[in-house]
Amino acid sequence: MPVFLNTAELDFESHFTALLTAKREDSPDVDDTVAGIIADVRARGDAAVLELTSKFDRLDLSSDQLRFTEAEIESECAKVPEDEVRALEQAAQRIRAYHVRQMPEDASWTDPEGATLGWRWTAVSAAGLYVPGGLASYPSSVLMNAVPAKVAGVERLAICVPTPDGVANPAVLLAARIAGVDEIYRIGGAQAIAALAYGTETIAPVDKITGPGNAFVAAAKRRVFGKVGIDMIAGPSEILVIADGDNDPDWIALDLMSQAEHDESAQSLLITTDADFGKAVMQAVDARLQTLERRAIAAASWRDFGAVIIVKDLEEAAALSNRIAPEHLELCVAEPDKLAEKCIHAGAIFLGAWTPEAIGDYVGGPNHVLPTARSARFSSGLSVMDFVKRTTMARMTPEALQAVGPAAETLARSESLEAHGLSVSARLEKLNR
Amino acid sequence: MPVFLNTAELDFESHFTALLTAKREDSPDVDDTVAGIIADVRARGDAAVLELTSKFDRLDLSSDQLRFTEAEIESECAKVPEDEVRALEQAAQRIRAYHVRQMPEDASWTDPEGATLGWRWTAVSAAGLYVPGGLASYPSSVLMNAVPAKVAGVERLAICVPTPDGVANPAVLLAARIAGVDEIYRIGGAQAIAALAYGTETIAPVDKITGPGNAFVAAAKRRVFGKVGIDMIAGPSEILVIADGDNDPDWIALDLMSQAEHDESAQSLLITTDADFGKAVMQAVDARLQTLERRAIAAASWRDFGAVIIVKDLEEAAALSNRIAPEHLELCVAEPDKLAEKCIHAGAIFLGAWTPEAIGDYVGGPNHVLPTARSARFSSGLSVMDFVKRTTMARMTPEALQAVGPAAETLARSESLEAHGLSVSARLEKLNR
Incomplete structure (x- = not known):
């Protein structure tokens, strides 16, 4: 059975921490x-x-x-x-x-000292x-x-x-x-x-x-x-759905199962403000698990790592979401844009009940290679940026060197890097000769 | 003695490859x-x-x-x-x-199908x-x-x-x-x-x-x-200077030594179109090595990993530079911008003889944490990008889902991911009811 938690309960924090830190993947040492x-x-x-x-x-x-x-x-x-x-x-x-x-985009500008940077x-x-x-x-x-x-x-x-x-x-x-x-x-x-x-x-x-x-x-x-x-070494897939009570439980159940069916180590989480709705989703999941082709995998994932969490309001939902830093975050609420502003750690956000996560897997446009295992706290999904690299450019004029060179000499001296300082002062000497 | 190579010589390629692949760092296994x-x-x-x-x-x-x-x-x-x-x-x-x-910058747009993406x-x-x-x-x-x-x-x-x-x-x-x-x-x-x-x-x-x-x-x-x-695990520092004969050999010598003084494993390379100038730089380095505070370190680096390479033209210099993919690239030539266009793999480029690399270490503005060991082929220096992460956003409307949902269903079916497809079709069914 997936866990059914309520933030109002005394032992919530320990259960939630267990959920966050569950070791889901057992990589063989190869x-x-x-x-x-x-x-x-x-x-x-x-x-x-x-x-x-x-x-x-x-x-x-x-x-x-x-x-x-x-x-x-x-x-x-x-x-x-x-x-x-x-x-x-x-x-x-x-x-x-x-x-x-x-x-x-490339950039190039000339600063007040006359240095061209970019x-x-x-x-x-x-x-x-x-x-x-x-x-x-x-x-x-x-x-x-x-x-x-x-x-x-x-x-x-x-x-x-x-x-x-x-x-x-x-x-x-x-x-x-x-x-x-x-x-x-x-x-x-x-x-x-x-x-x-x-x-x-x-x-x-x-x-x-x-x-x-x-x-x-x-x-x-x-x-x-x-x-x-x-690129990143991806872990098992995850979804967090935040939903109010005004949703079709079957839709949400299918969204949860669309991650669960990937892998027994996948994790599907629902946070809802409506306990009855949360129970209805669990029932809908059970019903779908009777017939899904990959029900063995999906059922194992849901049983071992699934969870339904009841919160008192969406503010609390956003705070939990930020601790989870989910790979996929689906916001099935009346004002998804407003809630999204508060969810600052997530690989991809799907706004509104008409945006099932599976759209993002195939035809949405955004990339489906996304940070897992809470790494959305510090990393991003695959993008064009993974296939480009940046070269910084600097061009001094004699005037610019006179304006900034002395500070470089001072810092080189303080770091005991004499040749660094001399490479500047040899040039400044020529200017001051 | 640092190596003195000429691309016109028959054994150039093997010497250059040795230079490229020299193991400079011996990390203890801790x-x-x-x-x-x-x-x-x-x-x-x-x-x-x-x-x-x-x-x-x-x-x-x-x-x-x-x-x-x-x-x-x-x-x-x-x-x-x-x-x-x-x-x-x-x-x-x-x-x-x-x-x-x-x-x-953030981005958000609505596409012809009515999906809001960003x-x-x-x-x-x-x-x-x-x-x-x-x-x-x-x-x-x-x-x-x-x-x-x-x-x-x-x-x-x-x-x-x-x-x-x-x-x-x-x-x-x-x-x-x-x-x-x-x-x-x-x-x-x-x-x-x-x-x-x-x-x-x-x-x-x-x-x-x-x-x-x-x-x-x-x-x-x-x-x-x-x-x-x-961030990256940085290796020992490197500089490649490409210079024509119209430079002060002492300036270039100091630029080379400003990397060599960092570390015995640092690498300082000069590529020049002028063999006499190359020799003059080597003499200037020897003179500076008499007095530099960190001469023991700089001399060891120059002796073990330094090189002066004579090329027939700047085209050839750029081609070698791209194979080296240097951390720091200094272009002391008449038209540095033109040469820079051809140097496509480098952490940072310093344009013109008035821009010693040491400026970039301290006060230029660009970051001095840069890719080493030829990793400029695929990575960039430290930047603001290392401290931010991107969340992709997608919002479908019923109309957008009707336009793109069927393709998602088809692909889900072909990948045997039934719940993915059902999460879309359950929604489409409601629309078509």
């Missing part, structure tokens, strides 16, 4: 295995990748088969049903339209996107990673997606093509991450790697971080 | 020790911090002495010479003026800044970390700075006060990072930790990452 795989790929390149692909994916390839050919991509894409093609195209168009607005944004040259195989092989995730990279201007975008027993997911290949991906490799696991980071004879190295993956992939991303950039 | 310290602070809070401070800093404190009082800060600040006070104030003012311009930036609530003790205790670094945090709107900014044998650096405390830091604790090492991340009886936990530190601090930051956000 770090040594992964370190070995990375070292092997670094040392032997293609040969290691081919061996590991044979071993883990039961697929024997030669180097020139690592990459999907255009003809192979074409023939896989042709298998995607027409309505899925249209849905992917609509999703890509909406994601692109949203992310185009995220492109940061910054310039440039794209990461080459990026790699990991796409899991099997059940969690989501074409929507391909769009959510690849579209921002291409909007940012990444010239070379490579995907690695394992094809166990040689079976590809046609919709993943189509999503990649729609998003403008340049290269697709049929490899997975830590060996794919190592190949992207260090390169092999066939696969050129990239500068940044993003995308979800299993424990091996996550451990490999952690290990290659520094050599390349990585 | 991870087990650090894991123990963090576990101890989590378990015993203040008591552990106090014991470790006694052990490592030879300083016996009680819990209520962990934090500097206002009176203590006041009395330390009074020790700072007047010219340093003015220099720190000028530096802070310039850093603030630059970083204020980095504040990202995003909102909010500040990290609480941040912690680590400041090393001893030789590398730089007040300028306090400004470079604390000013952007305060510009971003961080409400609670705490500093940890060790005071070995009870000796504080007055300029560090003054820089903290000028930057508006809220709390200063006299603790250091992995125990300080653990206290900031997990909190103790005296120190409330923060959401993000930034700032440089030794191997223990770096390992502790890596370990608490996820629980809190961290």
Whole structure:
């Protein structure tokens, strides 16, 4: 049973803290295995990748088969049903339209001292996107990673997606093509991450790697971080719905289940001002759990990590929400904008009952790669910003150097960095000569 | 002797690759020790911090002495010479003026389907800044970390700075006060990072930790990452100067030495179109190495990792610079803006011979915390962006849901996520009823 809490009860705080700190994920320690795989790929390149692909994916390839050919991509894409093609195209168009607005602007100005200052944004040259195989092989995730990279201007975008027993997911290949991906490799696991980071004879190295993956992939991303950039290591999905009593319990139940069905470690929370409504949602969840295809997963998640919390008002709801810092926050209340202003830590906010979270997973426009495990307190979802970097620019004139140089000399002296000071004073001396 | 290379020579490529891949830092493996310290602070809070401070800093404190009082800060600040006070104030003012311009803007728009989309930036609530003790205790670094945090709107900014044998650096405390830091604790090492991340009886936990530190601090930051956000783990400093023959060799020599004097692992590189000028710079470096206070460090860095590279033209210089992706890039050429356009991977660019890199360390305005070890290919220097996070916002209307909902249903079905699809179709059914 999910917990049913009321902030008015004396033991609320201890139950709520338990909910916040519940360890939901039990990652197997695969770090040594992964370190070995990375070292092997670094040392032997293609040969290691081919061996590991044979071993883990039961697929024997030669180097020139690592990459999907255009003809192979074409023939896989042709298998995607027409309505899925249209849905992917609509999703890509909406994601692109949203992310185009995220492109940061360069700046340059001259200050009163005559120094010209500013910054310039440039794209990461080459990026790699990991796409899991099997059940969690989501074409929507391909769009959510690849579209921002291409909007940012990444010239070379490579995907690695394992094809166990040689079976590809046609919709993943189509999503990649729609998003403008340049290269697709049929490899997975830590060996794919190592190949992207260090390169092999066939696969050129990239500068940044993003995308979800299993424990091996996550451990490999952690290990290659520094050599390349990585995105976040995402934890299990979460949703917090804040709802008043004026909602359809079944809608809210389905919103909660749409996270719960992802993963037994997912967490679905409801905060409501109406205890009867909270109970009605629990009943609606139970009813839906009778028939949902993924009911075993959803029921386990709801049982172990779900909760309904009764609060006295929306003020209290916002305060709890800020402690949870949810990945997804759905505000099904009369004035969602007003409530959103008070909810300052959240990956994504869905305003009003007509905005189910699932819209954000596919076609809303915003990214569905979002900070989990309370990291919305300090981090943001995936965006164009993950595929660009900023170079700061400064240009002094002799006059500007005369205005600010002496302070630099003073501070260099106080920090015992003599050459720093001399590099300024040698120039000032020439001016004062 | 630093290497002297010429791109025209046959073995250039192998020498250049060796330069690029030289392992400059030999970090001791302190991870087990650090894991123990963090576990101890989590378990015993203040008591552990106090014991470790006694052990490592030879300083016996009680819990209520962990934090500097206002009176203590006041009395330390009074020790700072007047010219340093003015220099720190000028530096802070310039850093603030630059970083204020980095504040990202919220966005909100309604698209043709009637969906209102956008995003909102909010500040990290609480941040912690680590400041090393001893030789590398730089007040300028306090400004470079604390000013952007305060510009971003961080409400609670705490500093940890060790005071070995009870000796504080007055300029560090003054820089903290000028930057508006809220709390200063006299603790250091992995125990300080653990206290900031997990909190103790005296120190409330923060959401993000930034700032440089030794191997223990770096390992502790890596370990608490996820629980809190961290900035980059910086490697040894680097500079690349691209200069034509029309420069004063002594200026360029001093610019090279201003990085070399930081650390024996620092790297100073010169690329020039003029071989005679390159030799003149090497002679000027040798002359300066006779007298520099930190000549032992600077000479070791120059000897082990320095290089002068002769190129046939600036086009070639830019191409090499992009492979190096330097932390600091100084362009001492006739048309630095033109050359800068071609240098797409760099942490900071200093345009023209009147802009020595040291200006950027103190009073230029841009941040001096910059990506090292070729990570400018995929990351940026510290900025206001490190202390804010973005929440994406979406609000559907019934009409918007009718326009985009069917695509979400299709994609949910193709990904076998039934509840996702049902959360949309339950709403659409009501509209179509």
